[in-house]
Amino acid sequence: MRRQNPWIYAVLLIVSAVLQNTVLTPFHISEVRPDLTLLLLVFFAHQLGAMEGKLIGFAAGIVMDLLGMAPLGFHSLIYTVIGHLFGMSRGKIYVDSITMPVLFAIGASLLTVLTSLLTAVVFLPERISSVLSLSFLIQLGMHAVLAPFLFGLLRLLKLSRERENQML
Amino acid sequence: MERLRRFVSQHRNAVVFVLLITISTIALGTQSGSVSSASKQVGYSVFSSIQAGVAEVGYYFKNFFNSIGELRRIRQEYEVLQERVAEYQTIERDLIDLQKENAQLRDLLDFSDKTKLTHVAARIIAKEPGLLFDGFTINRGRVHGISADSPVIAYAEGFSSLVGKVVELTDSTAKVLPIIDRSCFVAAKMRESRYEGLVHGLGSGEDRVEMTYVKKQAKNRIQFGDLVVTSGFRSIYPEDLYIGRVDAIRAPEWESSLTLQIRPLVDFTRLEYVFVLVEKE
Numbered sequence: 001m002r003r004q005n006p007w008i009y010a011v012l013l014i015v016s017a018v019l020q021n022t023v024l025t026p027f028h029i030s031e032v033r034p035d036l037t038l039l040l041l042v043f044f045a046h047q048l049g050a051m052e053g054k055l056i057g058f059a060a061g062i063v064m065d066l067l068g069m070a071p072l073g074f075h076s077l078i079y080t081v082i083g084h085l086f087g088m089s090r091g092k093i094y095v096d097s098i099t100m101p102v103l104f105a106i107g108a109s110l111l112t113v114l115t116s117l118l119t120a121v122v123f124l125p126e127r128i129s130s131v132l133s134l135s136f137l138i139q140l141g142m143h144a145v146l147a148p149f150l151f152g153l154l155r156l157l158k159l160s161r162e163r164e165n166q167m168l
Numbered sequence: 169m170e171r172l173r174r175f176v177s178q179h180r181n182a183v184v185f186v187l188l189i190t191i192s193t194i195a196l197g198t199q200s201g202s203v204s205s206a207s208k209q210v211g212y213s214v215f216s217s218i219q220a221g222v223a224e225v226g227y228y229f230k231n232f233f234n235s236i237g238e239l240r241r242i243r244q245e246y247e248v249l250q251e252r253v254a255e256y257q258t259i260e261r262d263l264i265d266l267q268k269e270n271a272q273l274r275d276l277l278d279f280s281d282k283t284k285l286t287h288v289a290a291r292i293i294a295k296e297p298g299l300l301f302d303g304f305t306i307n308r309g310r311v312h313g314i315s316a317d318s319p320v321i322a323y324a325e326g327f328s329s330l331v332g333k334v335v336e337l338t339d340s341t342a343k344v345l346p347i348i349d350r351s352c353f354v355a356a357k358m359r360e361s362r363y364e365g366l367v368h369g370l371g372s373g374e375d376r377v378e379m380t381y382v383k384k385q386a387k388n389r390i391q392f393g394d395l396v397v398t399s400g401f402r403s404i405y406p407e408d409l410y411i412g413r414v415d416a417i418r419a420p421e422w423e424s425s426l427t428l429q430i431r432p433l434v435d436f437t438r439l440e441y442v443f444v445l446v447e448k449e
Contacts, residue, residue, distance in 0.1 A: 018219055021305075023226030025295040031437055033297045051181055058188045065195075066211040067219055068296045069303035069335075069343065073195030080188045116300060123196045126350050127300050130371045135299045 006052035009044040013060035016040050021067045032135045034142040035112070036150070037064065041079055042086045042108045043154050046095060050087035057083025071123070078115045082108055098148045105147035109140040209336060216338045220307060223293035285406060287321070287443035288312050293341070302349040302371065303332075306442060309340045313446040317404045320344050322434050322442045327410040329433040330354065330398060331442050342444070347377055347411065348436055355403040356411055359395040361386060367396065367411055367430060375431065376415055382426040387419055396430050406445065 016037045027033065037060055045053030061076030068075075086108065095101065117131045176183050195207070290306035308314055320331040332346035345352050348369040356367040356379055365382040379396060394414045400407025416429035 018215075018222050020297045022219055022223040022294045023230075025297065032299065035297065051184060054185055054188055058192070061192070062211070063215060064298075066208060066215050067294065067305075068298060069301040069345065069349070070296075070298060071196055071199040072208045072211070073192040073197075073199070074300075075298075077189060077192035077196065080185070080192060084185050119196065120300070124300075127371075130300045130350065133299070133371070139299065 006048055006056055009048060009052070010056040010059045013037055013040055013044065013056055014063045017060050017063045017067065021064075029138060029142065030135075032138045032142065034139060034146055036146075038079070038082065038108055038112060039105060039143060039147055039150050040154075041083055042104050042147075043151055045083045045086040046089050046093070046104070047158070048087060049090045050084050053083035053087025053090075054080045055083070057081075074119060074124075077119060078112055081115050082111055085111065095151065097152060101147035101151040102144045104151075105143035106140060109136070109143050212336060212343075213338050216305075216341045219294055219305065220341050223305075223307070227291075227293070285445045286448045287445050288314060290342075290442050290444055292440055292442065300371075302346050302369065302436075303335075304344055304346070304439075306342050306344060306444070307340070308444060309337045309342050311339050312444075314342050314444050315446070318342075319405045319409070319445045320442050321409060321445060322439060324410075324433040324435065327395075327433055328443075329410040329412075330405060331434055331436075331439070333404060334444065344442070346436060347432065348374070354405060354411065355399045355401050356396050357399040358382075358386070358390060358414075359397045359408075359410075361389040361394070363390070364399050364401070365425075365428070377412065377430045377432055379428040379430050380425065382428060384419060384424065384426055387417065387426055390414060390417060390426075390428070392417075396428075 020033070020036050024036070025033065041053070041057050041060060044056060048056070057079035058076050061074075061079035062072070064070065064075035064079075065072045086104065093100065095104070113131060113136050117128065120128045120131050199208070288308050290308040290312075292304045293307045294305035296303045306320075314334055314337055316334055316337060318334045320333060321328050322331050323329070330347055332344050332349070332352060334342045335345045336343040346369070347354055347367065348371065350369050350371050352369045354367040355364070357364045363382050363386040365379040367377050367379045369377050382390075392414055396411045396414065398405040398407060398409040398411065410433050412430040412432040414428050415431040418427040418429070420427075
């Protein structure tokens, strides 16, 4: 099997982080926006494996920290953990069209809450109550709804790319 | 050394994981809760131009699609407005006379512009997408005269209302910490009764901010809907900028001061344009 270049995925994640921060900000429900970078990271990590997953997660997290108001290291830590854990599922879990993307999205959202909570307890105690707010539940729901569509789209793109490579 | 190398190659995955987590943790630890840091400032300078570019492209397309729909409405409005212009031309003539009279009266009163501040209009080009932090980026920076801690205002309900302050900036963009963020504190007072307190944010999940350390004897003199303004006392914010209206009053027996819930005048969910207050040259 041909090894995929993780840098392309890292760039895609960084692009998604920039888009999420700029042109996608008008799309929200009660000021809660879906974390598309997180969903993309989950998909890419599952495709690439643990090593590449955590590296691209770290890169995307650093960019998120630089562009936003979060202290440097906050998103990079969360995305490294998520990239690593979902990368471990490579070759072990078959991702179907609906159930697994939904479960992956819920799992990633819960992991984000857990890691955010731990980080907040140690470094940002004034923000603990923000972690345990209703907004996270809304975001979790958004992720669960979006994941099957996003994963389906990414799978289609992946298939068409593989076909192109075969023809070449 | 050989053993270490062998250990690293055997546990490459775990070593890289621990390394990345350590880097993130050290970065978090060194900032100790502050919004801005030198390392972040360097990185932000690099990515801010990409962010501004993407935002401008997005803004262009948004405007393009909006303008198609608006064209029809504008045509109808144009005809109505033409009729109004005729009326206003008459009013204008009267206004010019009044302006002349006003200028003469000002000269007589030796009126001077005491304010040392002027404002720079800015558009919001990016917003914090996460849930834990609040903030946004504007398309004005150092070259427009903005500096760190410059107060940011917006016009809401006819008042110049406080939005927040600049915390990080590059030549062409600046990050703004809004008053709704948990790490934003503003010295404030009641506009009517003049009782002072400290306003701080409760996070974006809440549509209100909180005013604490208000003297308990103020309880009978504060009413729902009273306006809260900046006190200007030892603060980066000038005096008498509007913050919001009193929405709820809490006076627990075990506390020596009141806690007021304030509904900001500015609707942060719909904010698009702001003004940054800068020193006059």
